[in-house]
Amino acid sequence: MRKISIWRQLLTQLILFVVGFFVILPIWGIARLAFDGSLHGRPVDFLLVPKQFSWVAFLKIFDRPYGTLEFSIILRNSLVVSIGAALIALVLGLSLAYAFARFRFPGRRVGLFILLLTAVLPPVAFMIPLYVFLSLLGIRTSLLGLTIVYAVFAMPFCIWNMRAAFQSVSRELEESAYLDGASNLVAFGAITLPLALPSIAVAGLIAFLMGYSEFAIGFFFVEKPNTVTMAMAVYSMVTSAYGNGSLPWSYLGSMALIMSIPVVIIFIIFQRTLFERLLFGGSGE
Numbered sequence: 234m235r236k237i238s239i240w241r242q243l244l245t246q247l248i249l250f251v252v253g254f255f256v257i258l259p260i261w262g263i264a265r266l267a268f269d270g271s272l273h274g275r276p277v278d279f280l281l282v283p284k285q286f287s288w289v290a291f292l293k294i295f296d297r298p299y300g301t302l303e304f305s306i307i308l309r310n311s312l313v314v315s316i317g318a319a320l321i322a323l324v325l326g327l328s329l330a331y332a333f334a335r336f337r338f339p340g341r342r343v344g345l346f347i348l349l350l351t352a353v354l355p356p357v358a359f360m361i362p363l364y365v366f367l368s369l370l371g372i373r374t375s376l377l378g379l380t381i382v383y384a385v386f387a388m389p390f391c392i393w394n395m396r397a398a399f400q401s402v403s404r405e406l407e408e409s410a411y412l413d414g415a416s417n418l419v420a421f422g423a424i425t426l427p428l429a430l431p432s433i434a435v436a437g438l439i440a441f442l443m444g445y446s447e448f449a450i451g452f453f454f455v456e457k458p459n460t461v462t463m464a465m466a467v468y469s470m471v472t473s474a475y476g477n478g479s480l481p482w483s484y485l486g487s488m489a490l491i492m493s494i495p496v497v498i499i500f501i502i503f504q505r506t507l508f509e510r511l512l513f514g515g516s517g518e
Contacts, residue, residue, distance in 0.1 A: 261281070263486045263489050263490060264486065264490060265280060265281065265282065265283055265486070266482050266483055266485065266486030267290055267291070267483055267486030267487040267489070267490050268283045268286055268287065268288075268290075268483070268486075268487075269283035269284055269285060269286075269287070269483050269486075270283070270285040270286065270287025270289050270290070270483065271283070271284040271285040271287075272481045272482050272483045273481055276482055287483075289483075290481065290483035290484050290486065290487040291487045291491070293484055293487075294484060294487045294488050294491055295491075298466050298470070298484075298488055301458070302458055302459075302461060302466060306459055307461060307462065307463050307466050308463060310376060310459075310460060310461060310462045310463075311445055311462040311463040311464070311492075312495070313376055313380070314376055314379050314380050314383060314444050314445075314462055315383070315441045315442075315443075315444035315445035316441060317376075317377075317380040317384070317444075318380050318381075318382075318383035318384040318387055318440060318441070318443070318444040319384075319387065319437045319438075319440035319441040319444065320437075321380065321381070321384035321388075322384045322387040322388040322391045322436075322437075322440045323391055323395075323433060323436065323437050323440065325384075325388065326388050326391040326392040326395060326436075327395060327426075327433075329392050330391070330392045330393075330394075330395035330396040330398075330399060331395075331396075331399050331421065331425070333345060333392070333396045334396045334397075334399035334400045335399065335404070348389045348392055348393060349389070349393065351389045352389035352390055352393065356386055356450050357450075359385065359386070360450060360453055363381075363382055363385065363454075364453065364454070367381065367382070367454065373454055374454065374455060374456045374457055374460065375460065376460055378454055379451055379454050379455060379460065379462075380444070382450065382451075382454060383440075383443060383444035383447065384440075384444075386443060386447075386450075387439070387440035387443045387444065388440075390436065390439060390440070390443075391436040391437070391439075391440055394432060394435065394436040394439075395429065395432060395433055395436055397432070398429035398431075398432030398433060398436075399425060399429055401429070401432075402424070402425050402428045402429055406424050406425075406428075407420045407421075407424055407425060410423065410424055434503055435503070438499060438500075438503055441499070442496065445462075445463075445464065445495070445496065446464050447464060448462070448464035448465045448467070448468045449468075451464070451465055452465060452468075463488075463492045464492070466488065467485070467488055467489060467492060470484060470485045470488060471485060
């Protein structure tokens with residue numbers, strides 16, 4: 234193995250320390266706000282530890298995070314919308330991704346370009362068409378309508394990611410299954426799908442995070458308080474804290490920490506798969 238000089242090691246460690254510091258500092262600041270019971274509005278001092286350690290903010294959040302909304306309802310809405318959007322994007326995107334990866338047909342490149350274009354366009358470009366479409370169906374203000382909106386935004390990314398995963402699976406494996414008498418559907422379900430499952434899981438994770446953390450578009454479709462998600466509640470708490478200053482920022486910090494728990498749990502479960510995909514990726518065409 235090639236030895237690295239001591240000065241290069243020190244420089245590398247210094248850079249990693251600076252990057253880690255700027256990553257950890259905001260998280261530490263949110264945690265300090267969440268456990269500081271002395272706050273009655275916005276903080277006026279920069280402190281690393283709470284002045285008065287307290288669990289009151291967490292108890293308040295677990296009861297009614299904002300206004301009359303109960304925590305269980307907000308958590309349920311967030312999980313239903315984000316998990317539902319991820320499942321819809323994956324299920325509907327599987328066949329399309331496999332078709333783009335394995336078959337050659339007229340309009341294939343145009344279709345891929347349109348998917349890429351929809352992935353890079355700002356979501357606001359689709360708000361009016363989706364608003365009209367869901368209003369005609371009568372589901373615009375429901376959780377189902379919000380789930381469809383987030384699924385539409387996540388599907389282009391899921392299709393492109395799963396297409397690369399299917400392309401990385403050797404075509405000879407499928408041809409061997411055909412020689413043994415397997416149909417296209419059997420070969421896909423028994424060979425291609427299991428081998429591409431790690432990349433599909435990563436695509437589902439990203440789709441889940443898109444629906445779980447988004448709030449600006451959701452306000453455009455949500456009108457009833459019982460359909461508000463956690464991200465929308467956090468935004469409402471931020472505007473209240475900045476506006477009249479009547480909301481203690483400890484409530485905002487505790488809400489942010491509680492909201493991050495499902496994301497941390499999912500990341501811990503899929504961390505190995507996620508790191509492998511980030512480091513090695515897929516060998517697409």
